Amino acid sequence: ERETEARERFKPALSPDGARVEVVANISDVAEAEAAVAAGAEGVGLLRTEFLFVNREAPPSEDEQVEIYAAMIAALNGLPIIIRTLDVGGDKEIPYLRMPVEENPFLGLRGIRFCLAHEDLFRTQLRAIFRAAEKGPVRIMFPMIAMVSELEAALRIAEAVRAEIGAAPVEMGIMIEIPSAVMMAPELARQVDFFSIGTNDLTQYALAMDRMHPVLAKQADGLHPAVLRLIDQTVRAADAAGIWVGACGGIAGDPFGARILSGLGVKELSVSIPSVAGVKAVLRRVPMAENQALAARALVCADAATVRKLG
Ligand code: PEP
């Protein structure tokens, strides 16, 4: 089975009944961009740019960032990349940014909130991304959007930066990883080109279970029906607005999770590099009609354990 997977990893994830799901990779650096292509990924669905900012004394300059993004774009050789703007806070701390010590960092000044509060840092990164986007297919994604006003502020800044340097427009999207964003998905969808569901944080915030908690993390299962119903609601809102939905949290890379997500209507799965071949293989083997039936059954289960027993 593993050998077949390895041989077939470059074939698209086309189901026996003709449904196509894009399988892309989560990466953090240039070496991973190369590894993603070698693993059969059809692009990058999540570049975690935090990793450009860690293990150093000061933030990377605009030119340094352009160079790194451009190297990734070159490695992808025409395949698309979604660059997520800096998502610090929570578990991702960067000493020189002198982030405030908070009692509840996961509920604190993190993600887009931090960037909107540090507009210089945000503008520098956006300028670098727009410049790099001239070299290949780039999309921009904002993390941790909880409210329409945050998206509007982020879009306003991005558009101002783009106009200042005379760069071409790029597709803009957001992570859906906070329950309030699911509830506001119809309004959010009107202002972006795509959604990507961050199942790690969406699970944490829906179940009120710290994703790093030594005991609770195991129970914080992204296949909990509460989370699946949030995903279902997100896909319906996106469909109604005519935009596509991807997913980039951990369950997207689990073959059973990939079946359920695609059955719910998620069109792009962004997974860790070692998961690419296995996810493609399961999607090529199982008819989409079966995944849809599985997803429908999972939505009405009472808990995650019952969902897992459907597998
Ligand atoms: C997520 O929250 O599911 C996600 C993909 O982003 P991160 O793990 O970087 O928070």
Ligand code: MG
């Ligand atoms: Mg997240």
